[in-house]
Amino acid sequence: MEHLVERLSSLEWTSTNVALAAAAALTVYTLAHLFRNFVLSPIKHVPGPMPAAATEWWALSHNMRGNKYLRVHELFDKYGPVVRTGPSSVTLRNYRYLPAVYQGKWDKIAAYDGFRTNRGCPNSFSAIGQSEAQGKRRGMLPQYATACLVEWQDVFNSHLLEIVTFLRCNGAVKPVDVLALVAHGLIDILGELVLDTQINAVADFAESKPNPIARAITMWPKRGTIKGQLHPLVWKVAEQIPHAGWQHLVQADSNLADFVEPIVKKARKQLEEGAQPERPALVHRLSTCTNSMLGERWPERDVTAECIDHFLAGTETTSTSMTYIMYTLSNRPDVMKRLQEELDGFMGLSEVPDIQGLARQPYLNAVIKEGLRVFTPALGSLDRLVPKGGMVFDGVFLPEGTAVGLQSWTTHRDAEVWGDDAYEFKPERWLAETQEMKAAFIPFSIGGRNCPGQNLAMYDMRLFLAVLARNFDVKPAAHTSSSSMEPYDLTTVSPTGGKCDLHFFPRDS
Numbered sequence: 001m002e003h004l005v006e007r008l009s010s011l012e013w014t015s016t017n018v019a020l021a022a023a024a025a026l027t028v029y030t031l032a033h034l035f036r037n038f039v040l041s042p043i044k045h046v047p048g049p050m051p052a053a054a055t056e057w058w059a060l061s062h063n064m065r066g067n068k069y070l071r072v073h074e075l076f077d078k079y080g081p082v083v084r085t086g087p088s089s090v091t092l093r094n095y096r097y098l099p100a101v102y103q104g105k106w107d108k109i110a111a112y113d114g115f116r117t118n119r120g121c122p123n124s125f126s127a128i129g130q131s132e133a134q135g136k137r138r139g140m141l142p143q144y145a146t147a148c149l150v151e152w153q154d155v156f157n158s159h160l161l162e163i164v165t166f167l168r169c170n171g172a173v174k175p176v177d178v179l180a181l182v183a184h185g186l187i188d189i190l191g192e193l194v195l196d197t198q199i200n201a202v203a204d205f206a207e208s209k210p211n212p213i214a215r216a217i218t219m220w221p222k223r224g225t226i227k228g229q230l231h232p233l234v235w236k237v238a239e240q241i242p243h244a245g246w247q248h249l250v251q252a253d254s255n256l257a258d259f260v261e262p263i264v265k266k267a268r269k270q271l272e273e274g275a276q277p278e279r280p281a282l283v284h285r286l287s288t289c290t291n292s293m294l295g296e297r298w299p300e301r302d303v304t305a306e307c308i309d310h311f312l313a314g315t316e317t318t319s320t321s322m323t324y325i326m327y328t329l330s331n332r333p334d335v336m337k338r339l340q341e342e343l344d345g346f347m348g349l350s351e352v353p354d355i356q357g358l359a360r361q362p363y364l365n366a367v368i369k370e371g372l373r374v375f376t377p378a379l380g381s382l383d384r385l386v387p388k389g390g391m392v393f394d395g396v397f398l399p400e401g402t403a404v405g406l407q408s409w410t411t412h413r414d415a416e417v418w419g420d421d422a423y424e425f426k427p428e429r430w431l432a433e434t435q436e437m438k439a440a441f442i443p444f445s446i447g448g449r450n451c452p453g454q455n456l457a458m459y460d461m462r463l464f465l466a467v468l469a470r471n472f473d474v475k476p477a478a479h480t481s482s483s484s485m486e487p488y489d490l491t492t493v494s495p496t497g498g499k500c501d502l503h504f505f506p507r508d509s
């Protein structure tokens with residue numbers, strides 16, 4: 001050793017020597033990494049593509065290309081129902097394992113930590129452990145109960161009517177991006193339901209003015225995915241890249257925090273002064289409930305983080321589902337006709353429907369469920385950590401700490417459940433729902449970490465779909481095609497083309 005140190009100190013540190021030393025260090029690091037992932041790994045026996053086992057870059061590069069779900073889907077045919085999709089992660093095909101993985105109170109993987117909001121504050125989505133999440137969920141669930149949502153009917157109606165008015169003036173003249181339109185509508189609704197605040201996103205959209213909140217909300221999920229997959233140091237460096245578009249993405253979180261923080265502060269002050277809102281928004285509920293883990297009121301920064309989280313979780317998911325459903329209807333006059341007949345019978349001459357009656361319209365609900373099945377917004381694997389003792393899946397043992405999950409893209413196309421027409425959009429299948437369909441339909445996930453906003457999401461979708469289909473016939477713009485609509489998946493899905501331009505022709509014109 002002394003000899004080696006002597007030799008090193010006698011070396012002349014020219015730039016060539018430094019480069020050689022760096023290359024040698026990199027080689028040693030890479031070999032050690034490969035040795036660990038191939039030879040020492042406790043899941044080395046799980047079949048899968050070699051690059052996926054070698055490094056995280058296989059998953060990251062497919063994530064960045066938005067097609068990881070397709071690659072993983074193909075792997076099952078080649079490697080069987082249990083596939084190694086990363087150095088320490090495995091994806092399962094068999095939907096019968098859904099309860100084991102998602103109802104077993106297993107922790108989420110560390111990448112969820114990248115979804116903290118309000119400058120690094122944890123929220124229910126980013127919480128890794130069940131107990132931390134349960135404390136937060138108890139406070140929010142009453143806001144999305146049916147009894148609460150029906151009280152907001154006037155808010156839903158006023159924003160939907162604004163959209164109808166805009167489309168009546170513009171939709172036939174030039175195509176409208178339904179993805180952005182619905183997202184702006186949802187942001188206005190969530191503004192009131194979550195923050196008791198008017199955001200006026202649809203008004204800005206109608207005037208082609210960028211809305212800063214809408215921009216931050218649409219940028220945020222991409223930021224979360226990238227941040228979650230990069231080493232914190234690499235992210236710190238990446239944050240400095242002086243590119244305007246990239247900076248909008250990097251700053252999406254602080255921009256939202258700057259907007260939501262003062263609203264939360266004001267609401268808390270009003271509550272402390274004795275105000276009793278007749279119709280509490282989420283910010284009021286969270287400000288008054290007790291954090292069951294801490295035994296005291298939620299800190300202000302946690303309330304801010306949770307409210308931001310709901311804006312994010314409730315916008316892109318629902319707007320994507322609505323967009324793919326509207327795009328499908330623009331190409332499927334048979335489905336549109338049947339839907340319009342049902343809605344005409346239910347709504348008559350009214351432009352907006354009764355919110356409760358919509359839940360009882362069979363074909364409308366069948367179209368939405370089929371939309372959520374075929375175009376699930378969260379279609380990749382939602383990974384969890386195998387707990388102590390490990391577990392056997394389809395004959396393959398996975399030890400404690402393995403990241404494991406199922407992707408809804410695959411589950412929603414399982415021929416054993418959905419039949420040979422699993423890839424087709426066929427709302428009729430929901431008119432005779434089977435137990436297998438119930439068990440394998442997972443757009444909102446299942447178990448203790450399922451989507452707490454699913455009731456709101458279903459209300460949103462019923463309302464938007466009923467209003468758009470009742471009032472308009474829809475045709476795709478010339479440039480809106482199956483390739484521009486190819487799903488691009490970065491945690492949640494969006495069309496590859498980034499938008500979905502459709503023509504809206506008023507039905508009574």
Ligand code: HEM
Pocket residue numbers: 124125126133137309310311313314315317318321376377378382442443444445448449450451452453454456457
């Ligand atoms: C079509 C619309 C929606 C879909 C498909 C959807 C889907 C999902 C899924 C699959 C999860 C589980 C994620 C995971 O385990 O990684 C989830 C979690 C969550 N969703 Fe939704 N969601 C939708 C709308 C909403 C809405 C409207 C809200 C609230 C305004 C919301 C709030 C949340 C929250 C807070 C979580 C985290 C829950 C936890 O981890 O305990 N979502 N959602």
